[in-house]
Amino acid sequence: MSRRVTDRRSAAATMRKKLGLLVTSAARERGMTLYRLAHLSGLCEQSVRDVAAGETLPRLDAVLALERALNVGPGWVSERLATQEET
DSSP, X not given: OOHHHHHHHHHHHHHHHHHHHHXXXXXXXXXXXXXXXXXXXXXXXXXXXXXHTTSOOOOHHHHHHXXXXXXXXXXXXXXXXXXXXXX
16 A cells, blocks of 8 residues: 555544544533434434544535534534644
8 A cells, every 4th residue: 555545544534533523522512412413413323423433524414414403603613623733
């Protein structure tokens, strides 16, 4: 496997973990369980759990659904992740 492919996989894994922590902490701050987040977002519970565990990167429509359920504006996730990258 080339170094370039390994770097991309590593970057994707890091992004999955950061997104999972972001979603989990945002839900917790709002007193929401992952089950409730799934219900409010219209996503299946397993999909929300997979995102929260850092096992998958959701599609854009799922990110927007999570943002609506968390009552944050569109782009909140990408702004938070970009801010984390800077620090």
